Amino acid sequence: MTQTLTPPSTKIPPSTHPLAEVIHRLEAGGTMLPDTPENLMQIIGLYKAYAVPMDFYWRDLLYIAEQVFLDPLPWNKYLISEEYLDRENHYSGDNADLRIWRGCGDAHPELREFMAQGELKKNLPRILHHLWHDRINMEFAEECMRSMLWHRDMYKPWNQFDGFLDTDEYKQNCDRAIKAYFKGNPAMLGLYKLFPDLFYEQCRQMSYYSNLGLFWEVMAPVFFEMSDLYDEGKMTSVPAAMDFLVNGIFAIAGRPIYHHVYIKGECFEIIPKSKGFTWLYEAALPYVEAVFYRTSPFRGTKSYNAQAKQVPDNQPEFHFGVLYADKFPVGTAGIPPTFLAQDMLHFLPEYLVEYYKQHCRGEDDMLVQLAVSFQRSMYCVTSAVIQALRAALLYPLDDEDPEHLMANRQFFEAQMDRFLRPEARIRDIQTQEYR
């Protein structure tokens, strides 16, 4: 352990929780990750490397949700249209609703360059890059989407998005869209007549495509801005990075989450904005729960034995998310996370490439090293979510009332309880030895 923080006040006794040190750090306004320059460099570098592919993820997720929709053979769903690459992010660029990143609103220049040239560094038609697998991989994004779809009932009743998918209102909205989409296609319409629930379930999946796309549309500029601030020397500590995230979460908490489908130019509002679904409750919190904590055993060469209880019986106890993941067996831990690591590898800032070259096996295991840094950065994001929830629902860290401080303490302890299981990497990230 690199540093020991004392509790901010002596109004309440020190925690006796096994992760008391982390709890005291949170109570002092810190993060689960120790505040060291090395950690800051790693998390910011990874935010940047993550944000570029994320800029593609959100665009393609929305493209699939809004344009591809129920295409039974979606060959081209990863070959996103120019229109979606040019689409202005609502949170960056000159026309932003709320400008978080000072950069451009359309696709990030590095993303465009990579899409044009790929790893091969050759200007070939996009389809060739795609078939050569020299592309931004959507598998991770879709896996996250499926996680959110599969782990339903999260944050009920505060998350109303999920409940809405089962209402008649939703089905009626889908019905109109489905009929319009398959107009002149008696085969699919007949199938719809026979198995309507099959189609509704596909619509639900599409709604989660939209949900996740709208969620990441916000996160990409947040991460870009953090990277720029770091490069300018304006972001100098891990808690500062977390505070930026907390402020970001509050600032865009009220962003609407919706699902619009465009069929032959006509907009079908499957989930209209007027439902009042918000970014924080209907996207961010379920996302953190589904992706950071739970997910599911990733498909890959590692097999899990459910009879041996390697997979929990209850979905809420799933613990395969990034906060628990074993980052070492790259390629054997599961295909989607490895794809993400591969995507991020293309956009690492110089300082991180240099840093990784000096450690472990240098360039040979950069995928593992960056995945571990990614894990650290996601612990920082999770810290931000925990602090934001504390600020929203509980009391300021400098509250005078010991009862309030105790309530905060219990909240933090309850959060840390989730990291008591041996798979959690929170103890590992306390030192730099874990890389």
Add this chain to the structure above:
Amino acid sequence: MLSALVVVPLIGALIVGFFPGVLSPALSRLITIVFAAISLILTIVVGAAFDLTHVGFQMEEFLPWLPDLGLNYRVAIDGLSFPLVALTNLLTLLLAFNSSVGLKPGTELQRPRLFYSLMLLVNSGVVGAFVAQNLILFFLFYEVELIPFYLLIVIWGSDKREYAATKFLIYTALSGILILAGFLAMNWLTGAASFDYGAINTTDLSRSTQLVLLALLLIGFGIKTPLVPLHSWLPDAYVESSAPVSIMLGGILSKLGTYGIIRFAVGLFPETWVSVAPVMATIAAITVIYGSFCAIAQHDIKRMVAYSSIGHMGYIILGTAALTPLSMIGVISQMVAHGLILALLFYLVGIVESKVGTRELESLNGLLNPIRGLPMTAALLILAAMASAGIPGMVGFISEFMVFQGSFPTFPVQTLVAILGTALTAVYFVILLNRTCFGKLDSSSAYYPRVTRTEYIPAFVLTIVIIFLGIQPAWLVRWSQVTSDAIAFVF
């Protein structure tokens, strides 16, 4: 020519050991490599000049020494000794190339000059013993190994090295005394004019005298081989030694035991050998089974390989006991194959130990991990284990198959038991591979250093030789065919 094979490494040993002034570790390594390479080239030259059709010894060199005592410097080579000389020189060169295998990460070879000097001395002595044509000369070379090996174990060994080295010294010294007693008794009792092999003729001695003399040799060489129950020095010596020394012990020194049994026990007491052969075959079968079961029970992979070595030496004795032309070719091939495979196994275990820092089965895991593990080492380890288990396509299969095929008509029961032993070989190697190479890499400790190219080269060379001789066994068998036929038809 043959003398050069003995003298060149000896000169190298003297230069590295006693050259005045400072020799940097890199320079002493280079000198050792040069001398070992010269030896290997000389071996190739000898091989080129070797007459494959000639029965008996060839390229004889003779120098009267103390003729009155029957001591002569007489060296020659035949199809039994040549493959072993070649094996010795190959392994010495590979070890000179990388003597740091098995060292803990970040440490360097201690006292490199002494180490290299002793290594060349061992090389010289072993080659001398293989080519010697005089009992006393053989004995001198045989005993010359003792002190260098004692030093190699006691200086560069691990925690229990004093214990292991002393045990090794006592056992081997005892072996030497018994052999010397046997040699002297043979000379006196037969009234031979000299100690030259050709001068000894035991056929006129009474059966019981022959049995006593044979027993002396069998126990003496049995310790060296080793045979169960004379083996207990081996696991300690192999395991406590550093990896290069283990390779020398297992790949080179242990061959002196089986060589001695074939050359002297079989060669000088052919009829008596046949009468004790059933006992020896049974002991061989027990050795195979015992070694294999012990290997299954081990938790230390090096100890596992050490016990597997005991098991594999059993095949050699089995084939020797059967004494058919086929089994004798198998025996000579098996000596080479065992030397190569054991060397590769010890070498790879050494790499694993030096990178991971442990040899415990319980701590090792997932070495095949492509990014953070030791994938190439683990892959070669799998290949070496397959070779050791006698998987077709590698040299171990050829030699074991010939041993079994040749021995079955003579000792069916013992052969079947030994074949069961190869199945057990598969058992313990599956345990070893399953625990070390497969499974999930332990993420709390898996920060292993990279295996360098230099470290790989000896392993690659051994692997290529193992596969090549497995696919093209004629290259191994041709050297010894005439000689083994002659040994088998000696009675």
Add this chain to the structure above:
Amino acid sequence: MPNIVEIAVSDERFSTLVTAVQVAGLVEALQSPGPFTVFAPLNTAFEKLPAGTITSLVQNPPQLGRILTYHVVSGKYTKADLEKLSEVTSLEGTTIRLNFKKNEVKNATAVLTDIEATNGIIHVIDNVILMGP
């Protein structure tokens, strides 16, 4: 006696709240007979929120409306009534945790209670409360 909206409009300290209610289109609802219990955040409560929060909420009236309806409870609960309850269900649909013996509504404090209106009652709080456990 004035109704809930009229009370709010007449008090300068509620100007942000009033604007928000107007943007979200909830004026009419709050003028209906009800009765309602309203936890009305002061202007200072809105000022505590990070910059941008209000901006993005004002851009999206349905989402703003949802936050606001979380501050409204159907029925008329006086301080004395609330003291007996540990939680009430808001019009938003989820519950509000209460500790009214200490005048606490979730993590806000009721600084002024029992302001009677024709169609309900107002308790003034010093924090915007947010949905959640």
